[in-house]
Amino acid sequence: MTISLSDSDVRAASDMKRIIQSVEEVLVEEYDGKILMPPRSNLFNEGKFLRVMPVYLTRSGYFGYKSFHGSLENGVRYIIVLIRESDGELLAILDAAYLTAVRTGATSGVATKYMAPEGKASVGLIGSGLEAETNLAAISAVRPISRVKVFSRNEERRAAFAKRMTKELGIEVVPASTAEEAVAETSIVIIATNTGHGGAVAYQGKWIEPGQHIVSIGSTSPFLREVDSDTFSNSTKIIFDAPPDQIFDESGDLMAISGELKQRLLSVTTLPEIVALNNFTRTDNDVTLFKSVGSAAQDIISAKAIFDVAIQRGLGRDIGVLAERKIF
Amino acid sequence: MTISLSDSDVRAASDMKRIIQSVEEVLVEEYDGKILMPPRSNLFNEGKFLRVMPVYLTRSGYFGYKSFHGSLENGVRYIIVLIRESDGELLAILDAAYLTAVRTGATSGVATKYMAPEGKASVGLIGSGLEAETNLAAISAVRPISRVKVFSRNEERRAAFAKRMTKELGIEVVPASTAEEAVAETSIVIIATNTGHGGAVAYQGKWIEPGQHIVSIGSTSPFLREVDSDTFSNSTKIIFDAPPDQIFDESGDLMAISGELKQRLLSVTTLPEIVALNNFTRTDNDVTLFKSVGSAAQDIISAKAIFDVAIQRGLGRDIGVLAERKIF
Numbered sequence: 159m160t161i162s163l164s165d166s167d168v169r170a171a172s173d174m175k176r177i178i179q180s181v182e183e184v185l186v187e188e189y190d191g192k193i194l195m196p197p198r199s200n201l202f203n204e205g206k207f208l209r210v211m212p213v214y215l216t217r218s219g220y221f222g223y224k225s226f227h228g229s230l231e232n233g234v235r236y237i238i239v240l241i242r243e244s245d246g247e248l249l250a251i252l253d254a255a256y257l258t259a260v261r262t263g264a265t266s267g268v269a270t271k272y273m274a275p276e277g278k279a280s281v282g283l284i285g286s287g288l289e290a291e292t293n294l295a296a297i298s299a300v301r302p303i304s305r306v307k308v309f310s311r312n313e314e315r316r317a318a319f320a321k322r323m324t325k326e327l328g329i330e331v332v333p334a335s336t337a338e339e340a341v342a343e344t345s346i347v348i349i350a351t352n353t354g355h356g357g358a359v360a361y362q363g364k365w366i367e368p369g370q371h372i373v374s375i376g377s378t379s380p381f382l383r384e385v386d387s388d389t390f391s392n393s394t395k396i397i398f399d400a401p402p403d404q405i406f407d408e409s410g411d412l413m414a415i416s417g418e419l420k421q422r423l424l425s426v427t428t429l430p431e432i433v434a435l436n437n438f439t440r441t442d443n444d445v446t447l448f449k450s451v452g453s454a455a456q457d458i459i460s461a462k463a464i465f466d467v468a469i470q471r472g473l474g475r476d477i478g479v480l481a482e483r484k485i486f
Numbered sequence: 487m488t489i490s491l492s493d494s495d496v497r498a499a500s501d502m503k504r505i506i507q508s509v510e511e512v513l514v515e516e517y518d519g520k521i522l523m524p525p526r527s528n529l530f531n532e533g534k535f536l537r538v539m540p541v542y543l544t545r546s547g548y549f550g551y552k553s554f555h556g557s558l559e560n561g562v563r564y565i566i567v568l569i570r571e572s573d574g575e576l577l578a579i580l581d582a583a584y585l586t587a588v589r590t591g592a593t594s595g596v597a598t599k600y601m602a603p604e605g606k607a608s609v610g611l612i613g614s615g616l617e618a619e620t621n622l623a624a625i626s627a628v629r630p631i632s633r634v635k636v637f638s639r640n641e642e643r644r645a646a647f648a649k650r651m652t653k654e655l656g657i658e659v660v661p662a663s664t665a666e667e668a669v670a671e672t673s674i675v676i677i678a679t680n681t682g683h684g685g686a687v688a689y690q691g692k693w694i695e696p697g698q699h700i701v702s703i704g705s706t707s708p709f710l711r712e713v714d715s716d717t718f719s720n721s722t723k724i725i726f727d728a729p730p731d732q733i734f735d736e737s738g739d740l741m742a743i744s745g746e747l748k749q750r751l752l753s754v755t756t757l758p759e760i761v762a763l764n765n766f767t768r769t770d771n772d773v774t775l776f777k778s779v780g781s782a783a784q785d786i787i788s789a790k791a792i793f794d795v796a797i798q799r800g801l802g803r804d805i806g807v808l809a810e811r812k813i814f
Contacts, residue, residue: 162490162579165809196527201542201549203522206571208549212538214529221529221536225551225567228574233810235574237567239553243534246556246563251490251579255809288811352812475805481493481583482561483616484680 161474163464165253171467172256174292174299177264177460178271182433184215184459185268189434192217193455205229213454219243224254224457230381238461248480250465254457256288261460262452263292265399266348266373269429269448271300272438273397274371275345278302282334282341284360285350286310286319289375293350297373298327301346306331309340310351338365345369351376351384359411363388368443375450377411387415390423393447395440399429400451408451489802491792493581499795500584502620502627505592505788506599510761512543512787513596517762520545521783533557541782547571552582552785558709566789576808578793582785584616589788590780591620593727594676594701597757597776599628600766601725602699603673606630610662610669612688613678614638614647617703621678625701626655629674634659637668638679669693679704679712687739691716696771703778705739715743718751721775723768727757728779736779 163171187193194214201208212223222241228234236254241247279301283290286308294306306323308331310316320331334340337360341347347370351360363386366372372393376384389411390396398405402424406412415423429448432438440446468474491499515521522542529536540551550569556562564582569575607629611618614636622634634651636659638644648659662668665688669675675698679688691714694700700721704712717739718724726733730752734740743751757776760766768774796802 162805164806194529194531196529199524199527199538199540199551201522201524201540203542203544203571206574208540208542208551208569210527210538210540210551212527212529212536212553214531214536216531221555223527223536223538223553225540227549227569228810232574233812235576235808235810237576237808239565241536241555243531246534246560248563248565251805253806253808255811258811475803477490477579477803477805478492478581480563480565480581482556482563483583483586484561 160248160477160479161250161468162477163250163252163468163474165255167468167473168252168257168464171464171471171473172260173467174264174295177260177463178267178296178299180459180463181261181264181456182268184218184455185430185433187215187217188455189430195454205231211454213458215455215458218459220458220462222458224454238457240458240461240465250474252461252464257460257464259288259292261456262289262375262450263296264460265450265452265456266293266375266448267296267300268433269397270297270346270371270373272432273440273446273448274301275369278304279346280304280344281306282344282347283308284337284340285376286316287352289350290319291323293348293373293375294323295327297346297348298329303329307334307340307344309334309337337361341365345371347372349374349376349384352382359383359386361385361389363392366392366445368445370445372447374447377409378451379408380410380413382410383414385411387419389447390415391419393445395444396423396426396447396449397429397432398426398449400453401428402426405449405451488576488805488807489578489796490805491578491580491796491802493583495796495801496580496584496792499792499799499801500588501795502592502623505588505791506595506624506627508787508791509589509592509784510596512546512783513758513761515543515545516783517758523782533559539782541786543783543786546787548786548790550786552782566785568786568789568793580789580792585788585792587616587620589784590617590703590778591624592788593778593780593784594621594703594776595624595628596761597725598625598674598699598701600760601768601774601776602629603697606632607674608632608672609634610672610675611636612665612668613704614644615680617678618647619651621676621701621703622651623655625674625676626657631657635662635668635672637662637665665689666693673698675700677702677704677712680710687711687714689713689717691720694720694773696773698773700775702775705737706779707736708738708741710738711742713739715747717775718743719747720773722772724751724754724775724777725757725760726754726777728781729756730754733777733779
């Protein structure tokens with residue numbers, strides 16, 4: 159049977175703890191060289207684009223691809239195709255709009271579990287969109303949280319976000335009137351914005367305090383900025399979720415960096431390594447930074463975790479099975 | 487609205503004349519440089535594979551991709567994702583198993599329209615599978631046919647094929663007991679087999695008669711053979727449906743060729759050019775050969791032609807619409 163899962167099906171079937179665990183496992187699979195990810199295919203025409211990211215998880219036993227398409231002016235739509243390796247069955251075609259946000263959160267959750275100070279965390283959050291929501295939910299799944307201060311440029315939106323997330327997560331979430339105020343005297347900083355179109359940044363490295371753990375997930379295209387160069391130079395330990403040269407290709411934040419700092423960043427350790435080897439350590443004064451651009455492996459394994467819950471709960475529409483042709 | 491089309495929906499919505507016309511138009515679009523086709527993504531693991539072929543038809547205004555996956559031992563399954571450029575709407579997700587065969591036929595139909603002798607044709611057909619069926623149907627859509635002789639190795643299958651196609655196409659189709667007998671004294675030869683795994687060929691160039699038009703569509707992977715080298719050296723005019731270097735990469739028949747013949751074949755004209763410029767000519771003694779490996783452009787435009795009929799006739803299942811995210 160093949161099912162299609164709509165965005166609301168995916169939301170209903172998203173179990174953050176389960177997705178975090180799946181992403182953690184797939185990062186080890188990646189470190190062990192068991193994942194095949196060919197170069198992404200990118201098509202651009204007059205401001206419109208299509209990107210296709212195939213991936214083969216040889217240990218997990220799933221393959222497929224995520225695609226997303228849209229334009230700078232309009233919205234972006236996401237599709238994931240999930241196939242079981244053993245018999246080639248197409249398991250599901252998923253709307254991956256929410257899924258992309260939830261897996262980005264899950265990946266931040268894994269990074270934070272390994273990198274952030276132990277114990278109760280106070281969180282400074284910049285951004286009040288979907289990614290801010292899923293990242294906060296993920297952080298709260300890996301650390302007990304005392305309080306969250308949230309800033310976004312629209313006062314009404316940040317107030318509504320604070321109210322909604324207080325209720326959803328059962329923790330105190332309060333609005334802050336500036337970004338600087340939001341991140342002051344916190345132990346974990348999350349920057350999850352889409353404010354940087356045109357080069358403006360939402361977060362400045364001069365606000366960093368010793369001992370903080372910083373998560374930046376918003377600059378995932380050459381067109382976007384989120385944090386300044388000081389954010390990188392003022393961090394003592396930096397982890398990327400992809401090879402550094404790929405991050406430099408994809409993130410506007412990194413593209414803005416050159417010279418000595420770039421050389422340092424090109425040898426940054428990646429998340430798969432610190433998860434696989436469990437070798438990340440921090441002192442009280444370290445400032446740790448996790449910068450994420452996502453990967454098709456994270457997408458596909460999250461799709462699998464969501465698919466499993468959807469099947470258990472009878473979500474989605476049965477769309478029949480693909481015909482098979484013997485061509486060899 | 488987005489619909490999913492099963493293999494039987496696709497069969498019901500396939501109108502050969504309409505698909506031939508669509509393919510003809512997309513070949514001109516390709517010649518005019520209006521199509522973006524990045525390198526295909528290929529993933530292989532222990533005999534299993536996934537191939538993804540994205541394409542952007544900038545003049546037609548559609549984009550998407552075909553993927554196919556499977557293994558050498560088992561069957562192959564095909565998916566096409568069809569997206570409208572203007573608003574980014576996902577129009578349909580199609581089972582592309584039959585679709586792939588019908589578009590291969592349609593492309594052969596276009597080539598035959600431009601390349602084959604005018605007037606009534608007698609056809610020699612090698613192969614009795616799905617591709618043999620769709621190619622014969624396509625040829626019969628562009629030329630009146632007096633008689634078809636069909637050979638395939640299984641006597642029962644070729645007899646059943648002859649009977650079925652006689653009824654379906656309303657033309658005389660008779661079984662032949664050898665491949666050589668099937669193609670003797672015919673004006674159009676179609677080789678549409680999957681018999682060449684391991685290096686055996688189904689057709690030999692020494693059987694060629696002056697004035698024939700030959701269509702070979704079966705060797706579309708490095709693992710497959712269908713025709714021998716003499717088939718190429720004994721043809722006076724050869725047309726490929728893709729750039730020669732791509733054909734040499736993908737077709738086992740071409741991979742077996744080297745030296746002077748390879749040099750000659752590397753400068754072969756392509757189908758988009760002869761359709762766009764309508765500059766193909768033949769004499770009574772010319773032997774013309776069309777060798778096809780297919781393209782994502784042919785796939786997507788065929789999917790669009792099938793989608794249009796499906797919508798008119800209310801075929802397929804409504805699977806809702808994708809969520810849109812404003813991320814820029």
